[in-house]
Amino acid sequence: MVQKKKVALVTGASRGIGQAIAKELAMDESLTVIGTATTEDGASSISHYFAKWGLDGDGIKMDVSDPSSVEEGVKQVTSAYGPPLILVNNAGITRDGLLLRMKEADWNDVIDTNLGSIYRVSKAVLKGMMKERWGRIVNVSSVVGQMGNAGQVNYCASKAGIEGLSRSLAKEISGRGITVNCVAPGFIDTSMTSELTDDVKESMLSTIPMKRLGEPSEIASVVGFLASKQASYVTGETIHVNGGMFMG
Numbered sequence: 481m482v483q484k485k486k487v488a489l490v491t492g493a494s495r496g497i498g499q500a501i502a503k504e505l506a507m508d509e510s511l512t513v514i515g516t517a518t519t520e521d522g523a524s525s526i527s528h529y530f531a532k533w534g535l536d537g538d539g540i541k542m543d544v545s546d547p548s549s550v551e552e553g554v555k556q557v558t559s560a561y562g563p564p565l566i567l568v569n570n571a572g573i574t575r576d577g578l579l580l581r582m583k584e585a586d587w588n589d590v591i592d593t594n595l596g597s598i599y600r601v602s603k604a605v606l607k608g609m610m611k612e613r614w615g616r617i618v619n620v621s622s623v624v625g626q627m628g629n630a631g632q633v634n635y636c637a638s639k640a641g642i643e644g645l646s647r648s649l650a651k652e653i654s655g656r657g658i659t660v661n662c663v664a665p666g667f668i669d670t671s672m673t674s675e676l677t678d679d680v681k682e683s684m685l686s687t688i689p690m691k692r693l694g695e696p697s698e699i700a701s702v703v704g705f706l707a708s709k710q711a712s713y714v715t716g717e718t719i720h721v722n723g724g725m726f727m728g
């Protein structure tokens with residue numbers, strides 16, 4: 481009998497870490513991977529890269545900070561492919577600045593996009609996972625969620641919040657065969673870090689024992705493990721992937 485493919489949903493898959501995660505998961509032939517972007521152009525770029533790689537996946541438009549967009553997106557995926565049984569909450573933004581100068585909108589946008597999204601998208605896919613009595617939720621936090629970082633109170637609060645949310649949700653649903661874990665990247669070579677000045681990059685590198693930025697694929701392989709059957713007894717955990725910069 482041919483086994484039905486599982487559906488994996490990866491938010492923020494248009495580039496960077498999300499794109500690498502989408503590729504890593506789609507290399508597993510038992511999965512159909514749906515990646516999200518905030519625009520139609522971004523969604524079709526995701527569909528194109530899956531086609532170019534010869535992997536089973538598609539792109540959809542979804543704004544994780546908008547409840548109706550999330551509801552609509554999850555509905556669309558479920559009716560076209562089936563309920564997502566693997567969710568990778570990867571989408572995230574920065575709006576850096578010292579607290580004294582930080583605008584309310586910069587605080588709210590980061591908390592809502594990075595943390596509110598985990599509440600929103602996880603809730604939208606949970607019913608399907610509970611029905612199946614199997615699921616994997618992997619949330620992308622950050623090394624600075626535990627270390628703290630001047631100029632990023634909003635971002636660090638959102639990332640620390642993700643880890644607390646994940647441990648609590650793991651306690652709520654692990655009895656149903658659904659695991660919830662985090663991967664906390666260090667400094668990874670993506671558009672998020674390419675915006676940093678050379679000075680900032682150099683001072684960052686001096687704190688990393690491996691003396692280099694990480695590659696998106698180095699985050700993706702750990703996410704791939706947590707999303708796999710092999711990770712069946714790992715839940716409520718945060719795995720740090722940071723070249724030794726912080727050892728939790």
Ligand code: NAP
Pocket residue numbers: 491492493494495496497498516517518519522542543544545570571572573593620621622623664665666667668669670671672673
């Ligand atoms: P990136 O290159 O800036 O990509 C961000 C992704 O998030 C894009 O696909 C973007 O979609 C999506 N996104 C942004 N706002 C969204 C929204 N409202 N709704 C849906 N999608 C949205 O970032 P990255 O470096 O790959 O980071 C990915 C994750 O890793 C983030 O959670 C980030 O905080 C975390 N992280 C990164 C680093 C690092 O050093 N790079 C370190 C620690 C943690 P569009 O293309 O449509 O804008």
